Amino acid sequence: MRLSALLSMCAALVVNASPIPNFVYTVGQKFFLNGHEYTFAGTNAYWLAQMSNSDIDQAFSDIAASGVTTVRTWGFNDVTSVPSYGTYYQLWTNGTAAINYGSNGLAKFDYVVQSAAAHGLHLVVTLTNNWSDYGGMDVYVSELAPNAGGYHDLFYTDPTIIEAYKTYVSAWLTRYTANPTILSWELANEPRCAGTSSPASSACDTTTITTWVSTLSAYIKSVDPYHLVAIGDEGWFQRPGAQPYPYDPSVGISFDDNIMVPTLDWGTLHLYPEYWGQADNVTEFGIAWIRDHATVQKLANKPVVIEEFGVTIANQSLVYPQWWDEVLSSGLAGDAIWQSGSYLSGGPSPNDGFTYYPNSTVYALVREYAGLLKARG
């Protein structure tokens, strides 16, 4: 543990020795851009690439007006047949993937990047999903290891799947290597041993995902040394003793271990207390969750960001300010609320119960707290 902490500090120093102009980089627990502190005040909008170009512009315009600097969005959609509508990046046929470079594929994402830049925003791009929304890990497993028991965690260990994922990731890395609008790549949204439609094998434990994170983040750095890399995980702990479930050694992924991987630049956590057995205690649980990750941020000496959070059962306008206050006072590097909404040409953008729109109380709070985070530094 000590050695890996030391290695990660050395890696940080090497990166910081020559920051690339216009690329966001890290020094210790903070983000920087062109020699100035970069405020990671963010939001999520996974659906951006599914919209028309004018709707993408509208969404980024609303987001920029809320004062945030950073938008997290999906860089994946794996399909097994061509959809009648919408953007996809990889079409699977009988175990072979074809990357879609067309106007409903990576060329569409070019517009997302272009519009983000035009609105002065940076992007965090996540490259696959634990969940089966937009394909994700289970598509790789069913296409490439159809007779191996269907275990979700084959995604992290099967050599053919690892190569296929590297091939996909490299298409993104090479397309955007020189593009500073991308702040960071993320390996996966919410990786865990178990999947939506597939179980975990008995072999999957925390070392499974830590090893995968180590391999894949090193691979990304080898192809694209300019962009930051994070996981995109929920920040689960593996703490001994009687603990609330997100601290409990049952989920199979360890924030304490993963943050020490030298080729990871920053740490991520999510916060959904009502889905994590904490429905009676959403505010207090969230405050403790943020504080405990800020403690690890200091130990690891890397920025840590609460890059998704939400609650539906309580008044968001009362809960979120208490969570943001803890971000500010704990020193946690940044935040990104789940999720931004806009009124678009075809109606409101998707609302999963967490979406805030430009005329809402939460939108005004996003703006206020983005300003407070910038002022804190």
Ligand SMILES: *[C@@H]1O[C@H](CO)[C@@H](O)[C@H](O)[C@@H]1NC(C)=O
């Ligand atoms: C992956 O997806 C399914 C969601 O149904 C869950 O069963 C697993 O816990 C897993 N984790 C997530 C969402 O990160």
Ligand SMILES: *[C@@H]1O[C@H](CO)[C@@H](O)[C@H](O)[C@H]1NC(C)=O
């Ligand atoms: C895929 O496999 C099925 C069943 O073997 C076959 O019928 C089909 O032609 C194959 N499709 C392609 C595009 O190879």
Ligand SMILES: *[C@@H]1O[C@H](CO)[C@@H](O)[C@H](O)[C@H]1NC(C)=O
């Ligand atoms: C609520 O969460 C906090 C932080 O985890 C904990 O200290 C407290 O005991 C919890 N309260 C209840 C009633 O569960």
Ligand SMILES: *[C@@H]1O[C@H](CO)[C@@H](O)[C@H](O)[C@H]1NC(C)=O
């Ligand atoms: C939620 O809190 C906000 C801000 O305190 C308040 O304006 C609003 O009326 C509350 N809404 C409900 C439904 O309690």
Ligand SMILES: *[C@@H]1O[C@H](CO)[C@@H](O)[C@H](O)[C@H]1NC(C)=O
């Ligand atoms: C916000 O604007 C939308 C679309 O114009 C409208 O339907 C909604 O009622 C408004 N909500 C509030 C809280 O003003």
